[in-house]
Amino acid sequence: MSTPTPSTVPDFDPDAMLDRARDTFDIEAQAVLGLKQRVGANFVQAVRAILGVRGRVVVMGMGKSGHVGRKIAATLASTGTPAMFVHPAEASHGDLGMIKAVDLVLAISNSGEVEELTTILPVVKRQGVPLIAMTGRPDSTLAKHADVVLDAGVEKEACPLNLAPTASTTAQMALGDALAVALLDARGFGAEDFARSHPGGALGRKLLTHVSDVMRSGDSVPRSTPQASVSDLMKSMSVGGFGAAVILESDGRASGIFTDGDLRRLIEAGTDLRSARAEDVMHRGPRTIRAEALAVEAAELMEQHGITRLFVTDSDGRVTGALNTHDLLRAKVI
Known part of the structure; x- marks a missing residue:
């Protein structure tokens, strides 16, 4: 069956589509600016906790939050904070052994009630592993288990049904970037350090080639x-x-x-x-x-x-x- 083209879709209105796109930009920009107003003592506490970790930051998340989590883990690792992503569902079937007492868990969930994540939280806590929650609901199960809660809540999603994770994942991504940048600055991580973790890139060649x-x-x-x-x-x-x-x-x-x-x-x-x-x-x-x-x-x-x-x-x-x-x-x- 062929995919319909825009010209064959009933009532396709180019102007309406552009308006929807612009609304999306506005909603997601407001979501990020909302974080700016709320960031405070908890953010500082999270940075201090990560700086004190002797092991790695283990980032976890399901669905779209999991995709965001993989990116956050990669950004942390490339800017001086050892990190890795562990899938919550796989953690329940053996991958939990990857997490050691010297690590810290950064768990991401907009609702804070994802079963695959909340199921393993007691086990993580029994190991004495510090837990930072990035969630849109500070009163959620995830938040209650956490040592530090980062509020990534948004007023609404860009999705017109207010269902598909859009503004919420943008906020999570921005909050993760803010963490990485704050940690980079606190560690005194410079261009040469960045080059060492990116030897195949243009910056690596410029700063490592003699x-x-x-x-x-x-x-x-x-x-x-x-x-x-x-x-x-x-x-x-x-x-x-x-x-x-x-x-x-x-x-x-x-x-x-x-x-x-x-x-x-x-x-x-x-x-x-x-x-x-x-x-x-x-x-x-x-x-x-x-x-x-x-x-x-x-x-x-x-x-x-x-x-x-x-x-x-x-x-x-x-x-x-x-x-x-x-x-x-x-x-x-x-």
């Missing part, structure tokens, strides 16, 4: 001596398609750089290169960067000076590597 991880080294570094002929210098430049060569003193320090652009300009100017030496045509004082610097710092240095390549030095200033924008692009740093 110049030494992406640079060319050994024979892949095009090099020459000050006394080399321009012909030999050109041969050095062809190494690895780098398009430039570093001119090194006998101690391994860089005295200059010569690029394919320099060569083109000299030829265009009609310069006689047959008797010239590398030291005659090179640019002195090339830009360099230390191997232990972040790769993103190399990208910033290139952008700042309008260049596309850098040579890498050790703590004594000796050249140990080279990199260009193509190397940074391959590493997905830029």
